[in-house]
Amino acid sequence: MRRFTRFACIDWSGARGERLPGIAVAECHADAGPPRLAGPPGSWSRQTVLDWLVDRADESADMLIGFDFSASFPFADRGAFFPGWDRSPADARALWALVDGICEDEPHLGANGFVDHEDAARHFRRHRGREGVDFGGGAGRMRLVETRTQARPASCFNLVGAKQVGKSSLTGMRLRHRLAGRIPVWPFDPLPEKGPLIVEIYTSIAAVAAGRPPGRTKMRDATSIAQALAALGSAPPPAPEHHDDHSADALVTAAWLRTAAGQPHLWHPAPPFSPAITATEGWTFGVA
Template sequence: MIDYIVKLNDKPTLVGIDFAFSIPWDNDLVGPRQIGDVRALWAFVDGLCDQTPDLYAGPVWTGEQSPFRPYILHTKYRGERYRRNYRRKVDDVEGNAISIYHMIGAQVGAGSFSGMRMLHKIATCHGKSIAIWPFDAIEEAKTTVVEIYPSFFYRKAGVERPRRLDLLASNYDALDRALSFYDGRRQCGIVCRSVDQADALVAAAALRKLADSAAFMYPECEGFDRREGWIFGVPVRYGKRS
């Protein structure tokens, strides 16, 4: 994934990735005493997991010395500080996203911490050519990486996310309606057999449709900490451009 993103340097490109780029920034863990900004967070996660290959972040939730562990609900334990509603500001605004610390059932917590290791590598080695929004200014970068939540794109389009069984039966009605909302269409003959494939198509169409100046806004409001990041496309009532 890193190599692919790095090679996208021939023309301006917007890359959407489905994981949380940061964590709730209002607890004892991430105060100025330990982790001061989001890059320090990514570096901390990478360092905590530096003995695990392929950017796996298992030590975040398995390591008994991990400072994240008390906040996490995992299949094998419940951290004493875990709260289901312990979410970032953008998760509350979006309304359906769950806490990054909720690691049971359908969730992106594990993948998000692995993703932070990837963001650390990108920021460390390619920070001048690749912007990670909203933490970087985007004007000078050929490639901009943003956090996305495909389920939000379906809801914005007023369409239920397609089910795997529908896709396997070549029932593309929901997918095609979502694509149409973002001025996209599935070309004749394109077969889509998994929800992940459908998500990728809809997300690509939404990124193209929404990528104007208003989309690159982040909130400036009481209680919001920019270090938490923002999901691309989620509306901002009050804000400014990064």
């Protein structure tokens, strides 16, 4: 099984604007040394994250990189991402291209133009009570991996509320398309023998593995972060470190990736994980 010497977690954001406080990047090495933030909070934009990833590709970094957004939308439940739309893509890579193409003139890798698109909007729940006729009602449509996790994720088609992940997922799709295959993405690509690899993660899975109770996974103080890292066999980052929930998520999840990457069953989930699901919906690393 592939062994990595470096690990990183990117806590992502779908918010409007350029420099976003919701983006945090943390790194750690394969030893038990502490994870550290890469750059001060508020210094990252989606474009600078893309540039950082390109640098990791250029140096062939031996790094496993976790991204906290959904790589794709539900497909298996209705046999399409956007049933009834003649531009509905056949697989996840085509979905990334569609989102980026519709939003190509929007700055900062934003994706508001996609959810406002006449045909796409039918599938989203948006603010001010605007629920598309094809949203599906209730909690909304879910990917198969989302029905398997205890983390209670929100539907990617839901754009309302604190738990919504749709906006970050759409902006992340633009980033993945613009990477143009320079870094493989699991499980859409096989594990490379060398160089960086990207996986989708839920930071709440890492927090629960670090001893946080489900539903109370957010950490905002040095003591809580140190306790979570200790549970993962890691020393805490040296003070001073900025402690908001985004930087905490990045620090703890980077340390969790270091422990989880050596667990073979996480790379080979049980059914319904399959080649067809891999090509369309993808999977979240850590959901067995």
